[in-house]
Amino acid sequence: MSDSRSVLVLTNPYDVTADLVLRVLADRRVPVVRLDPGTDLHTGSSLTATYRTSGQRGTLRTASRELDTCQVRSVWVRRPSPYEGPPGLGDQERRFAAQQALWGSGGVLASLPGAHYVNHPWRNRAAESKPAQLSTAQRCGFLVPTTVITNDPDEARMFATRQPGGVVYKPVWNTPYRVDEQPHSVWVREVHEAEITDAVSVCPHMFQARVDKAFDARVTVVGGRLFGVRIDSPDLDWRHRQDLMTCTPVDVPEPVARVVAAYLTELRLVYGAFDFAVSTAGDWYFLECNPNGQWAWQPAETTTAIAHALADQLEKGPDT
Known part of the structure; x- marks a missing residue:
């Protein structure tokens, strides 16, 4: 392929969901660097950024790769470990190191020039607020309980x-x-x-x-592509006993799809996992949107489609 720039995946080593997308990228021969900055950067990896009037440059070194951080195509902020500081330090020193890592390393990784973020970590954090979600949902036109x-x-x-x-x-x-x-x-x-x-x-x-619901719905959105599933569960909260729920693909009504697009545009998100309560009257009530929600628990065909949609986003890089 003509563009050899790498995709940087920020996640923990136990994230099997990320592996689904990484396998797709490997099949496409897209170079990938995987990093868990909260732990890797005090167990052998290093990150350096230099800023000048004329521009910036940076280097990420891991056990197996050296990456020019100014040539990163895309950054997938999946499920990195929290910045907790290296073990073996006293409590105060470890807290200091953790905060320096969060604002230093985290700041560098959130400011890579020209990179396409899925999603940008600062936008993820802003979009995680329940009051902000409800306010945005109401403003964009969702039905909100x-x-x-x-x-x-x-x-x-x-x-x-x-x-x-x-x-x-x-x-x-x-x-x-x-x-x-x-x-x-x-x-x-x-x-x-x-x-x-x-x-x-x-x-x-x-x-x-409480919504008099007929079923729950999860709508996973990747770059404007919607993947809907209907969730039937005996529990008010279907997450409680997931072994008892059933999931089947469901079409997302066009009016709901339009408001989903408006919501993601307002919060500047590429990815979002929307939860709805669908009433017995057929109305879709917005419950929440997790900007970094899990998705690999869905039916196999849906999971595969989402993995390929995420790979498409990461492969394409920034819009030009």
């Missing part, structure tokens, strides 16, 4: 009494949580007014009118 985010118990109880179809609680951020030293997930669950205590005042809580 009535939602309140509050730390006022009285406001929360009043909201619950005003929703005839019931109310669900969901966290505003997927914070790691442990019960009896074991990882514990906080699932979406229905709540009643009597369950809402003054403990709500500790932090913001998100309550949402």
Whole structure:
């Protein structure tokens, strides 16, 4: 191929989802460098960037490759490990090293000249905010379940009494949580007014009118290409027991597809994983859009199509 510039994939070594796309790129003979900056850069790899009035240059060295970072075609920000600093340091030194890595190495990797990002890490972070998602969704024209985010118990109880179809609680951020030293997930669950205590005042809580849904839908979008699946589950939150759910391809209504495109344009995203509750009346209610959501759990034909769509994005590089 005429363009030999590499694709840089930022992810952890256990990311088997990334492997699906890397195999497609390998078949196409697209050069790829894989890096987990949160760990690799203090276990032998190095990153250098130099800035001058006349321009910039940079070098990434790994155990097997040396890469001119000014010649990177695309950057896929998949699932890199967090910047935690090298082990063996004291707590204060490790926190210092972690912050320097986040803003130093992370800043360099987020500022590669001419690279096409899927997605840019700063846009990912901005788009992860639940309030920002809801505000953007409403502004772009999605149907949005009535939602309140509050730390006022009285406001929360009043909201619950005003929703005839019931109310669900969901966290505003997927914070790691442990019960009896074991990882514990906080699932979406229905709540009643009597369950809402003054403990709500500790932090913001998100309550949402429950949709009388016929099924859930996941719409994965890559560069304007939409891949929809219908999710049928006995649980309110289909993630709770994924072994009990069934997924089948579903067409995305054209009005929904248009608003999806507007949403991604406003947040400047190339990739997005949208979750919808589809009501018994056939209305598609926006629940959230994860800018870096998982997708390899979907039916095989959908997973394969998404992998090829991502490979297309990474291979093409920046628009010219």
